[in-house]
Amino acid sequence: MKPLKSAIAVAMLSAMVLTGCSSADTTENAGAAIDCTPSDGPVNLSFTSWIPGIESVVDVWNKANPEIQVKVQTGPNGNSGTYQNFFNQLKAGNAPDLGQVEYDALPNFRVQDGLMDVGACQDVADAQSDFIPWAWNQVSFGEKGSAYGIPQDTGPMALFYRSDLFTKNNIAIPTTWDEFAAAAVEVRKTGSYITNFSQNDINQFAGLVWQTGDSWFKNDGDAWNVELTGPGSTSVAEYWQDLIDRDLVSSYPGWTSEWDNAYNTGKVWSWNSAVWGANSIASGAPDTAGSWSVAPMPQWKKGDNDSGNWGGSSTVVFTGSEHPYEATKFALWLNTSAESLTMLNESANIYPATTAGLELPSLKEGVEFYGDQKIYDVFAAASTQVSSDFLWGPTMTQTYNSVSDGFKAAVTSKGTLVDSLKTAQEATIKELKTQSIPVAE
Incomplete structure (x- = not known):
């Protein structure tokens, strides 16, 4: 750049x-x-x-x-x-x-x-x-x-999952996002959800976009390009919109007692999160100690090795x-x-x-909560698989708020995730101009 x-x-x-x-x-x-x-x-x-x-x-x-x-x-x-x-x-x-x-x-x-x-x-x-x-x-x-x-x-990302529940129900651990969607169908048959789609923590969604190699912002040397609706962002939004429409993922607000309870009771089986998420699960779902494992993020194409970052x-x-x-x-x-x-x-x-x-x-040690798995080996590998091209913009608080407003509407069928990205893009460009920050037209 x-x-x-x-x-x-x-x-x-x-x-x-x-x-x-x-x-x-x-x-x-x-x-x-x-x-x-x-x-x-x-x-x-x-x-x-x-x-x-x-x-x-x-x-x-x-x-x-x-x-x-x-x-x-x-x-x-x-x-x-x-x-x-x-x-x-x-x-x-x-x-x-x-x-x-x-x-x-x-x-x-x-x-x-x-x-x-x-x-x-x-x-x-x-x-x-x-x-x-x-x-x-x-x-x-x-x-x-x-x-x-x-x-x-x-904050390299990986897949935290309830290995005991996947094994008990004979559901393979997904290695691609297509497999993840198929597994979501099988998990839903048990009355639970494969994961939770966060409607208020947009950093997770950004991390999923990061995995695609897309970026929300670019700079051409003179002005900022806002690209919240790029091909990677749109693909990720359409993917999760499909899971939401089919009631294959829950949508509990993150970092709430309701969210903790869903993981602690087995209502939700996995979480695509960053390395620090290991402690979030351990503190929020203490009754599940020993039942979790960590695997690489599902890939968009089988055989790829791409990760995202969150934090x-x-x-x-x-x-x-x-x-x-x-x-x-x-x-x-x-x-x-x-x-x-x-x-x-x-x-x-x-x-x-x-x-x-x-x-x-x-x-390098095994973690008791995760069945003594050496989970940080997974994250060490993921940290080498994160794209260097992702760039943040200068008005992220406003951007996060705009996307979050749209996501909250989308999970209640009052819009779509793609629509929220389009609205947030327009709002971000407007905010940049308000602050007299050059924007590429």
């Missing part, structure tokens, strides 16, 4: 001014102007995150780095208030040096002039090969030499930080150090974005 220009170019140039840098070149080389030299004397950094147990991890850094001390502040997850706080702080000129930002929120911060491009820092350039390529693409926007954050974790965050250096070198050094340690990654995995089930992180001893 070519460098983003127009509104984003202004953001990048503004960032250079705020960091006391100069540039004799265009947007393409703007990152090279960032000052990545060490500060004189002791440095105090501020860092905001919502990861459980992050304080203990930062303590390890502080004990080993007396000259670069990090003060951590915790808060609610991004969309529950922390992102708005970040934007308010950036506007007031008192943002923290570092913050946790999910991949789908990075474009919004970038067009608002909120992120430093630390890709020109030598330590960052040297570390790029340590990360899963598609995860690096999320923070670089596909631009060579750029990095608007350091990848923290990922993931980065550690960013905010515009205005007076210590980008030290901030970047901490961000790299946080997300590449075996000690840090192990602690983050054990305290918050963070799934690393580095290739070495996938080999952590804690991710």
Whole structure:
């Protein structure tokens, strides 16, 4: 993908001014102007995150780095208030040096002039090969030499399923989406559903689209292309609409007691979800311990090996930080150090974005809830099968809300999933124009 220009170019140039840098070149080389030299004397950094147990991890850094001390502040997850706080702080000129930002929120911060491009820092350039390529693409926007954050974790997807119920009813574990639809018919004969279609968590649907190789947004170098109705999105929407119309999937709102109960009682047998879903099932369906297994996502074509991604965050250096070198050094340690990654995995089930992180001893053990299956081997393979081409847009909150409104209508036969994507596309284009963000016509 070519460098983003127009509104984003202004953001990048503004960032250079705020960091006391100069540039004799265009947007393409703007990152090279960032000052990545060490500060004189002791440095105090501020860092905001919502990861459980992050304080203990930062303590390890502080004990080993007396000259670069990090003060951590915790808060609610991004969309529950922390992102708005970040934007308010950036506007007031008192943002923290570092913050946790999910991949789908990075474009919004970038067009608002909120992120430093630390890709020109030598330590960052040297570390790029340590990360899963598609995860690096999320923070670089596909631009060579750029990095608007350091990848923290990922959410490769796979199929969680009730192996006991599939075996008892002599139903084969589906390896393709056609087989999944056929299995849904057989499961429905038992009075249960093969899975639940989420009407309110659009990230899952986006992950299913990601598996097709399609992308909801693209940038041609001057403006954003909105492609919520591309061939991949449309195929996924039509597939699930068919299952909904035939009453082959449930539609409980996600993350509710009703949703938990459906899985805990065997009313729903499977869930196409991300690696972190392992803990969601274990906590929401405790009576089913030992009855679950994990398999690769069903494929659109037999023999393919494609996965999607659902979730993931980065550690960013905010515009205005007076210590980008030290901030970047901490961000790299946080997300590449075996000690840090192990602690983050054990305290918050963070799934690393580095290739070495996938080999952590804690991710090589059998999981009791899943019949002692080494489930993370499945996700390690899936993490290498995610397309690097998926790109988020700068107005994802609005896009999610628009799609969700349509999905809620679709599951009650008041519209279709394809219709909701069309409506959301129009609303997204309108929102981009309202914010004076260039849109490709």
